[in-house]
Amino acid sequence: MINIENLTFGYHKKQAVLENLDLHLKPGHIYGLLGRNGAGKSSLLHNICGLLFPDAGTCQVAGKNPADRSPEFLQQVFLLPEEIYLPNVSIKSYLDIYAPFYPEFNRDLFFQFLTEFEIPVENKLQSMSYGQKKKVMISFALATQAKVLLMDEPTNGLDIPSKRQFRKIIAGIIKEDQLIIISTHQVKDLDSLIDFVLILEDKKIILHQPVDHITEKLSFKQVMSLDEIATPIYSEGALKGYAVVAINNKQEHSRLDMEMFFNAVLTEKQQILSQFN
Numbered sequence: 001m002i003n004i005e006n007l008t009f010g011y012h013k014k015q016a017v018l019e020n021l022d023l024h025l026k027p028g029h030i031y032g033l034l035g036r037n038g039a040g041k042s043s044l045l046h047n048i049c050g051l052l053f054p055d056a057g058t059c060q061v062a063g064k065n066p067a068d069r070s071p072e073f074l075q076q077v078f079l080l081p082e083e084i085y086l087p088n089v090s091i092k093s094y095l096d097i098y099a100p101f102y103p104e105f106n107r108d109l110f111f112q113f114l115t116e117f118e119i120p121v122e123n124k125l126q127s128m129s130y131g132q133k134k135k136v137m138i139s140f141a142l143a144t145q146a147k148v149l150l151m152d153e154p155t156n157g158l159d160i161p162s163k164r165q166f167r168k169i170i171a172g173i174i175k176e177d178q179l180i181i182i183s184t185h186q187v188k189d190l191d192s193l194i195d196f197v198l199i200l201e202d203k204k205i206i207l208h209q210p211v212d213h214i215t216e217k218l219s220f221k222q223v224m225s226l227d228e229i230a231t232p233i234y235s236e237g238a239l240k241g242y243a244v245v246a247i248n249n250k251q252e253h254s255r256l257d258m259e260m261f262f263n264a265v266l267t268e269k270q271q272i273l274s275q276f277n
């Protein structure tokens with residue numbers, strides 16, 4: 001559904017943010033896009049939705065070239081940006097103005113999500129708190145039922161119950177012909193939701209793996225002493241002992257700790273990546 005080949009993009013000539021980047025994504029999945037600050041995650045999402053254009057290479061999304069910005073393409077893609085600016089209108093007026101751009105927009109779903117997020121529907125958007133605005137936009141994004149949904153730090157600003165609500169809604173809504181990319185640093189909020197991990201580093205996607213493949217190759221453990229682990233790759237001091245990422249030689253089952261995994265990839269890049277080659 002998303003086919004990107006050799007994509008190079010930069011804001012200034014001779015200063016590529018993304019370089020010869022390849023990425024092929026299938027519908028029916030929730031992809032978690034991870035990367036350091038400034039790695040280029042937002043730039044990649046903007047290339048995918050046609051708000052920025054590649055300097056070289058090809059980018060095909062739902063069979064279209066995003067840079068053409070054809071109405072058929074724009075109806076199928078929704079980007080929820082990290083920073084949101086909303087007009088000073090009521091939720092209902094916002095809906096009347098923007099929902100018609102999305103042929104599959106489901107108003108009932110929209111109001112259902114607002115109820116789940118406990119948003120007062122009569123309020124004007126600008127009189128809402130940041131977190132409330134974010135929840136309105138998440139509800140709008142999901143109600144578009146766009147085939148490609150791009151979310152940049154969606155849980156920023158959400159309180160703890162709302163984060164749980166967000167996970168519940170997303171897990172229940174994704175359809176087989178839909179694809180969601182969530183770019184985030186808040187991995188703990190989302191690690192139960194994501195089924196593929198993408199890591200953007202050195203201007204490329206250096207890792208693209210399903211969660212179950214990661215836990216097949218690596219185990220995530222808490223131990224009192226590092227001597228307990230025969231094949232540790234990466235460890236962090238924890239409250240009681242150590243949290244460890246190790247080679248999963250014994251086919252043990254463990255739960256992916258996305259934050260540990262991301263740190264492990266950044267610090268022990270070659271060793272981790274070699275497990276997947």
Ligand SMILES: Nc1ncnc2c1ncn2[C@@H]1O[C@H](COP(=O)(O)OP(=O)(O)OP(=O)(O)O)[C@@H](O)[C@H]1O
Pocket residue numbers: 011017035036037038039040041042043044
């Ligand atoms: N409008 C812009 N003009 C010039 N340079 C930009 C612009 N936006 C981003 N950049 C630069 O492009 C690089 C990638 O930025 P981008 O916002 O894509 O990274 P990111 O991975 O989303 O970062 P973060 O995790 O901090 O949100 C950074 O070096 C940034 O300074």
